[in-house]
Amino acid sequence: MCVLLKCLQARYRAKVFYTHAGCTLVALNPFQPVPDLYSLDVMKEYHCAPQPQESKPHIFIVAEEAYRNVQGQVEPVNQSLVVSGESGAGKTWTSRCLMKYYATVAASSSLMKSQDTVERIEKRVLDSNPIMEAFGNACTLRNSNSSRFGKYIQLQLNRSQLLVGASVQTYLLEKTRVAGQPVNERNFHIFYQAKDCFDETVEAMVHLGINAEKQGHIFRILAGLLQLGNVIFCSAMDESQPCDLEEKSKDFMHRCASLLCVPVEELQTCLRVRTLRAGKQSALFKPCSLADCSVRRDCLAKVIYAQLFEWLVTFINDSICADNSTWCNFIGLLDVYGFECFQFNNLEQLCINYANEKLQQHFVAHYLKAQQEEYVSEGLEWSFVKYQDNQGCLDLIEGIPTGVFSLLNEECLLNRASDAKQFRVRLEKELSDNGSMSWDKFSKQPHFTVAHYAGKVSYQIEGMMEKNKDPVPPELIHLLQKSENPLLHQLFADRDPVGQGTRGLRQVVTVVSKFKNSLENLMKILHSTTPHYTRCIKPNTDCRPLTFKKEEVIMQLEACGIVETIHISACSLKKNSVAVSLSDRVYLPPAAVRSWLVRRAVRRWHRAAIVLQRSWRKWRVSRSPAGFSLGHPHTKWGSIKLHYQRSPLLYADLHPDHKRDGVTGLNQILLEST
Numbered sequence: 001m002c003v004l005l006k007c008l009q010a011r012y013r014a015k016v017f018y019t020h021a022g023c024t025l026v027a028l029n030p031f032q033p034v035p036d037l038y039s040l041d042v043m044k045e046y047h048c049a050p051q052p053q054e055s056k057p058h059i060f061i062v063a064e065e066a067y068r069n070v071q072g073q074v075e076p077v078n079q080s081l082v083v084s085g086e087s088g089a090g091k092t093w094t095s096r097c098l099m100k101y102y103a104t105v106a107a108s109s110s111l112m113k114s115q116d117t118v119e120r121i122e123k124r125v126l127d128s129n130p131i132m133e134a135f136g137n138a139c140t141l142r143n144s145n146s147s148r149f150g151k152y153i154q155l156q157l158n159r160s161q162l163l164v165g166a167s168v169q170t171y172l173l174e175k176t177r178v179a180g181q182p183v184n185e186r187n188f189h190i191f192y193q194a195k196d197c198f199d200e201t202v203e204a205m206v207h208l209g210i211n212a213e214k215q216g217h218i219f220r221i222l223a224g225l226l227q228l229g230n231v232i233f234c235s236a237m238d239e240s241q242p243c244d245l246e247e248k249s250k251d252f253m254h255r256c257a258s259l260l261c262v263p264v265e266e267l268q269t270c271l272r273v274r275t276l277r278a279g280k281q282s283a284l285f286k287p288c289s290l291a292d293c294s295v296r297r298d299c300l301a302k303v304i305y306a307q308l309f310e311w312l313v314t315f316i317n318d319s320i321c322a323d324n325s326t327w328c329n330f331i332g333l334l335d336v337y338g339f340e341c342f343q344f345n346n347l348e349q350l351c352i353n354y355a356n357e358k359l360q361q362h363f364v365a366h367y368l369k370a371q372q373e374e375y376v377s378e379g380l381e382w383s384f385v386k387y388q389d390n391q392g393c394l395d396l397i398e399g400i401p402t403g404v405f406s407l408l409n410e411e412c413l414l415n416r417a418s419d420a421k422q423f424r425v426r427l428e429k430e431l432s433d434n435g436s437m438s439w440d441k442f443s444k445q446p447h448f449t450v451a452h453y454a455g456k457v458s459y460q461i462e463g464m465m466e467k468n469k470d471p472v473p474p475e476l477i478h479l480l481q482k483s484e485n486p487l488l489h490q491l492f493a494d495r496d497p498v499g500q501g502t503r504g505l506r507q508v509v510t511v512v513s514k515f516k517n518s519l520e521n522l523m524k525i526l527h528s529t530t531p532h533y534t535r536c537i538k539p540n541t542d543c544r545p546l547t548f549k550k551e552e553v554i555m556q557l558e559a560c561g562i563v564e565t566i567h568i569s570a571c572s573l574k575k576n577s578v579a580v581s582l583s584d585r586v587y588l589p590p591a592a593v594r595s596w597l598v599r600r601a602v603r604r605w606h607r608a609a610i611v612l613q614r615s616w617r618k619w620r621v622s623r624s625p626a627g628f629s630l631g632h633p634h635t636k637w638g639s640i641k642l643h644y645q646r647s648p649l650l651y652a653d654l655h656p657d658h659k660r661d662g663v664t665g666l667n668q669i670l671l672e673s674t
């Protein structure tokens, strides 16, 4: 760990931002533009290099490697580039770079006579970015352009590996932001862009086919939401009557109704009065409490915005997705929110952290499998380090019937007001024997604490059930279906206001069910593709250029799980040497490295690796009952050990003894806990 850290720090100081660490590319955020790091010439250089992996580490190596895998039709031919990291670490930037790379090196339109920008598919694919970022990104305390949704973009390639289209899948938009933001954070960019100049977004909309008329509808809806946000209720004199509007709010209410193209009286009524159905025909009307009125107002804003975002994504997909017959392989880019742990965590964080657990499991399984295949093919014995297998934590969250998600859904299906304390008791009863779950006995708030691979997170139970049900009062849907704004009307036209199932049963599709489902689909795709991992690191929390804070980097290296997961010791170059600190690659054991090379038919060695290869020939390979050790005439070599616990993988139960007699080192890996 210490070695990796020193290496990264030295490189950062030398303005070198990319480093290979095993099968992962580590990308440090420079927090300032780096001239010519991503220029066309640099793209060409990596694309045309006979051995790109011998060039300086760069995100384009990952891009090119994936591209050549497709060209070489190495199974699995489809590729996934997984970009992870905490907020502000550079995931979205990296995804954009990757998209630009493919839009350049795999451009299909350059072959065509027409260079008409509206027609060019690469341009349209790239233009999906500013639109999605305008509607899905916001300024937060941690990143002034923070993506408030996850996305997986599939770049579709034809038989000649040219980019012919793309599709986008999004995950869990943080729609609560529309109705309110934490102190010093902002709403989605589009609301501010609508006020100021926003040429780029509008231009991108035009390219994608969102014409002036549709833009008009979109901006009227957005303006309507801004007006709605200013509406404030106050208690009525007569408690049996619906709440009043604050004097200033009356205008806002009128403007909102006019922009959303709905009758103002009906808008006012459905925000302040609950309709209780009594039989098929009759209905009872009950004034909402003051708090309920605000909840309804926020709910209206959220449901409209979320639906608008979904419509945009569908529109973008219709515009950029290639016909099925024209493409045969894809390269997928995954840009998802990293692990989150705030002072107060709720359902959103639980979902996000669950997604990260899934990705971590995929990473570990893939990495270890690659190593084992190599060991087996060489007939080597090896031993295992204890690594934190996260299946227990995943069982805790997704287990059926007694995982947190299942219990939460069960609670939400009960037709009664949810009680946080009661739910906590239920969780404790069902899950107290799961080692990943704990409770702080002294905490007054009902909560549960999950030991994630990246650290412990306490989740508040209060509000969790409501968030999971995410109810929308049917009156609001009825109202929106009456809208004369054609787009708004279209957004809700097919929606069943009461969520009636086929036999009149209420069908509640909860937030966690939907999320789990979409994540399962994503995992299926990841499992069927060749993955490439890029880990973005935020060298300081204040987004200051070229500032490297060791403690913060350590925390992120730990949170990405490499440290606990893979602990391989062998020996080689001395720790802390300058040559080591600046080397391009933080090494894996030769066997594992070669496994990667074999699997991808790509040689990823660099300067130091060549040295390593030369030494390799000289090494005495001795097998002993005590394990596999590498001998060298002059140096004392330790055993290679790759340890793990509870893995579904083959050979997981082998635990040969291990001698720890050498310098632990870097030649092979470095990802040791300090």
Ligand SMILES: Nc1ncnc2c1ncn2[C@@H]1O[C@H](COP(=O)(O)OP(=O)(O)O)[C@@H](O)[C@H]1O
Binding pocket: 029, 030, 031, 032, 033, 034, 085, 086, 087, 088, 089, 090, 091, 092, 093, 094, 143, 145, 146, 147, 536
């Ligand atoms: N490679 C890079 N070069 C220059 N600036 C970068 C780079 N990566 C990230 N940044 C800066 O960091 C900011 C946050 O990056 P972003 O990709 O939005 O983070 P994330 O998506 O991980 O939350 C960007 O807006 C940009 O200013």
Ligand SMILES: [Mg+2]
Binding pocket: 091, 092, 093, 145, 146, 147
């Ligand atoms: Mg982002």
